[in-house]
Amino acid sequence: MKKTIQMEELVCPMCAQKIEAALQKAPGVLSATVLYNASKAKVEFDESRTSLESLKEVITSLGYVVIK
Ligand SMILES: [Cu+2]
Numbered sequence: 001m002k003k004t005i006q007m008e009e010l011v012c013p014m015c016a017q018k019i020e021a022a023l024q025k026a027p028g029v030l031s032a033t034v035l036y037n038a039s040k041a042k043v044e045f046d047e048s049r050t051s052l053e054s055l056k057e058v059i060t061s062l063g064y065v066v067i068k
Contacts, residue, residue, distance in 0.1 A: 003052050005041040008065035019059055026050065026058050
């Protein structure tokens, strides 16, 4: 399943890299790309192993705000 997570505006490209690395390490994630300019995370995941909500939690646990 592929989903896009919209975050509040990212402060710098390092934020995007940090979120991307954390998502890539999360269980069940097949691929993750964070677009710094758009403040969006594109994630492809195995829905039998994780959920969109869990992935949003990965982002919020790093201190970033998920809009939708
Ligand atoms: Cu930053």
